[in-house]
Amino acid sequence: MDINDLVRENIKNLRPYSTARDEFKGQASVFLDANENSYGSPLPANYNRYPDPLQLDLKDAISKIKGVPIENTFLGNGSDEAIDLLFRAFCNPGKDNVIVLPPTYGMYEVSANINDVEIRKVSLLPNFQLDMEKIAETIDKNTKLIFICSPNNPTGNSINREDIETILANFNGIVVVDEAYINYARQKTFIQELTEYGNLVILQTFSKAWGLAALRLGMAFSSTKVIDVLNKIKPPYNINQATQDLAFEALKNIAQVNDWIKESVAERDRLSKALTALNIVKKVYPSDANFILTEVTDALTIYDTLVDQGIIVRDRSKVTLCEGCLRITVGTKEENDKLLTVLENF
Incomplete structure (x- = not known):
């Protein structure tokens, strides 16, 4: 499966916003290109300069803990931003559909509705596991995303690993495994499977175990093709400098x-x-x-x-x-x- 075949045509042809700092190479000491306030900030720390749009230093620190290369990492304004961008990148409004597995995290459905994408609901079984037969029946040629929350919110259980792997191996779309609560789980993360499945997107967050909910910082890990698309369509400075600085410090206190x-x-x-x-x-x-x-x-x-x-x-x-x-x-x-x-x- 070629991820590019799943990307919306207008996104393929999109020319992303180019920041002032993207337009030169080398070192500089005088910045007169971005119409910033050159005098500083009325704060103890200076926040007068725009932040690194790709958060490379922070991603490097995260990679040392997660074992995921920078090029396979996306940072969003909470995981909600990554969820919304996945809809905008891969789902044609009014045409494509996604599958959610209630009871589950409500933002999948909200983002679908915002983006005018059909939601197909396949309820979990009474034991809160996947109804694999019903999922297979619900998928069609316009199904672009399947959201699997594991551990699941609000039920708290982990989803059977073999079932997720079966979907990853057989679904010709993006499988989003939301691991917001993985730090508390007995089951291991799906990060090790990133190299095996090009259609796998893993969502994690700093809002739970890391205790940084107020900073609004989420992580998405995937193949470089998926990450490149997310970086292409995100706002240029989606993670502010204060959040980057504080998260960087938090990573020192693992x-x-x-x-x-x-x-x-x-x-x-x-x-x-x-x-x-x-x-x-x-x-x-x-x-x-x-x-x-x-x-x-x-x-x-x-x-x-x-x-x-x-x-x-x-x-x-x-x-x-x-x-x-x-x-x-x-x-x-x-x-x-x-x-x-x-x-x-x-």
Whole structure:
């Protein structure tokens, strides 16, 4: 399969925006080309110059941790930007379609609707795994993207690896594996499969385990052909300099992040056991993420009670296959104890 055959014709012919810094080679000390404020910034750090549009230093630091070459890495304003760009690169509005697997992350459908791309929904099986037969029946010649969230949001489980590999090997389109919660999972990342499948796109994020949700920084890993297309159509300076600087510093503290991951997993297991013992809890689903899907006796009333106590969880009771369920993020020990106290007294 040639990735270029999947790219929209107008994107193939697109002449990308050329920044002022793209138009010269060599070193410079006086920059009078981009109409910046030459005097500096009214801040301790100077942010008067436009940032590196390809974030090469930050990608180099990420590559040392992830083991993915710079040329196979895309950075976006959150993973949501990469999701939107995949629609714009590969899906012709009003013609092509994509497959999503509910219950799953809602931005896939939102981005499809924004880009006027048909959404085809194939619900997960009751065990929250892929309905492979139904997926195969739903694919047609205009199916360009399949989104697989693993570990899945909001169910928390990892998707069977063999099923994902079967789709990758047989689908003539882009398979997007969203690994936002992979740091908390027992299952390993699909990064090792990048060299085997040219149609694989892996999404990861700094918003979860790395604790940088406010910076809005997402990662996409794929073949160079896919990454080149994303770089071609992204805004020229999509990652601001402050985000690049702070993320670069955060990457130096991987030991702290790993400690938080271990603590979160331990708290996830403790919280799951404690929830299972409550009379108002009907089922606690196994989780590979930093949240727990919990079926309760009266989701709306319990949700409102928690809100009254200043505790916010996510009501997923109206979502396919999640009827009567609350999605509870694993907090600190103190936060989890407060949650349990309220639930015990409900």
